[in-house]
Amino acid sequence: MTTPAMHLAQEPAPSRAAGAPDDDRPWWRLERWWGFATGIAIGLGDLALTLLLGIRFEMNGLDVTLAALALYGGTFAAAGLLFGLVLEARRRDRRAAAIIAAQMETVAATRARLAQSEKLAALGQLAAAIAHEVRNALGIIRSAAQGLNEGLPSNDADAQRACSFITAEIDRLGSVVSSLLSFARPPRLAPRSVPVEALFEQALLLARQDLEAKDIRVVRPPRARTALDVRADSDLIVQVLIGLLANAADVVPRGGEVRLDAHATGAGLVEIDVADSGPGVPEHLRGRIFEPFFTTRDKGTGLGLAVARQIVEAHEGRIEVAERPGGGALFRIALPEARVERMGAVA
Numbered sequence: 001m002t003t004p005a006m007h008l009a010q011e012p013a014p015s016r017a018a019g020a021p022d023d024d025r026p027w028w029r030l031e032r033w034w035g036f037a038t039g040i041a042i043g044l045g046d047l048a049l050t051l052l053l054g055i056r057f058e059m060n061g062l063d064v065t066l067a068a069l070a071l072y073g074g075t076f077a078a079a080g081l082l083f084g085l086v087l088e089a090r091r092r093d094r095r096a097a098a099i100i101a102a103q104m105e106t107v108a109a110t111r112a113r114l115a116q117s118e119k120l121a122a123l124g125q126l127a128a129a130i131a132h133e134v135r136n137a138l139g140i141i142r143s144a145a146q147g148l149n150e151g152l153p154s155n156d157a158d159a160q161r162a163c164s165f166i167t168a169e170i171d172r173l174g175s176v177v178s179s180l181l182s183f184a185r186p187p188r189l190a191p192r193s194v195p196v197e198a199l200f201e202q203a204l205l206l207a208r209q210d211l212e213a214k215d216i217r218v219v220r221p222p223r224a225r226t227a228l229d230v231r232a233d234s235d236l237i238v239q240v241l242i243g244l245l246a247n248a249a250d251v252v253p254r255g256g257e258v259r260l261d262a263h264a265t266g267a268g269l270v271e272i273d274v275a276d277s278g279p280g281v282p283e284h285l286r287g288r289i290f291e292p293f294f295t296t297r298d299k300g301t302g303l304g305l306a307v308a309r310q311i312v313e314a315h316e317g318r319i320e321v322a323e324r325p326g327g328g329a330l331f332r333i334a335l336p337e338a339r340v341e342r343m344g345a346v347a
């Protein structure tokens with residue numbers, strides 16, 4: 001829904017402001033008629049005052065008071081009309097300027113998005129090519145290290161430790177390569193109606209180890225509150241949630257908490273919150289953490305949130321970070337609600 005073309009199409013048509021002579025107000029609210037009416041009113045006022053004061057206009061012995069006042073009144077009315085037209089033109093100019101400014105902003109934003117997605121596409125291709133090469137080599141190195149390890153004399157502890165370092169680091173590189181690959185490949189969705197509860201359940205099951213290792217308490221709202229269905233690819237959204245939980249587990253101090261929640265926005269979206277009691281994301285970094293390769297962690301890849309955003313946006317949803325009330329990070333994912341489908345014939 002948020003392709004650049006759609007964005008532009010949603011802007012007000014420029015011809016309305018720049019080309020069309022009138023704006024969309026009803027005629028009686030246009031300044032020109034107010035100016036005209038004011039001119040006539042002043043003319044009538046002058047007439048009444050002149051008659052009241054007994055002033056008379058004469059020309060060649062004829063009383064031309066009424067004609068003279070009608071002439072004045074007409075002039076006032078014309079002046080009022082002109083003044084009104086000038087005000088309308090100024091108003092139109094201001095409107096046109098505002099619309100042009102808004103369009104320039106949209107065009108700039110679209111251009112930036114396009115540049116970003118082109119950069120990502122190129123980066124993705126490069127990453128995929130390298131990752132494939134690296135993955136093959138890693139596989140060979142790993143099995144060679146394992147072979148070496150098996151051939152080592154059992155009393156050579158140093159060599160055995162070295163071998164286990166090699167395999168552990170290869171496994172870490174392997175997971176970096178996997179996240180690179182999943183970033184490079186645009187996610188292929190198989191969306192269906194999924195209960196948010198099921199997503200929470202699955203994600204917690206898989207992230208439990210990380211959370212338990214640091215005694216992190218997981219707080220979930222009562223089931224009834226999160227009895228919502230989203231239209232989503234459950235595997236991919238679970239992957240996003242696991243990433244958020246892993247990030248939380250990384251920063252939350254021992255004994256802290258992670259809070260899951262969900263609510264419908266009423267606009268056809270369900271917002272899923274993952275909040276933690278960690279240090280939060282500093283305001284100046286909030287715009288950057290979703291960029292690929294942005295990380296503040298020594299062993300981070302900076303791909304977790306970039307992949308998360310890619311997945312959520314493929315669902316026509318969005319992901320944002322904010323500050324959790326009371327401190328900590330609050331990640332909010334908005335996904336399309338599946339309610340419409342449930343009420344229809346599909347369910």
Ligand SMILES: Nc1ncnc2c1ncn2[C@@H]1O[C@H](COP(=O)(O)OP(=O)(O)O)[C@@H](O)[C@H]1O
Nearest residue numbers: 247280289295296297300301302303304305329
């Ligand atoms: N829950 C969080 N609290 C504070 N900072 C976070 C949190 N989650 C992510 N971040 C910040 O966002 C950065 C990017 O995260 P991510 O894309 O998952 O990459 P990585 O985990 O490899 O660093 C992290 O390095 C960290 O600075």
Ligand SMILES: [Mg+2]
Nearest residue numbers: 243247304305
């Ligand atoms: Mg991460």
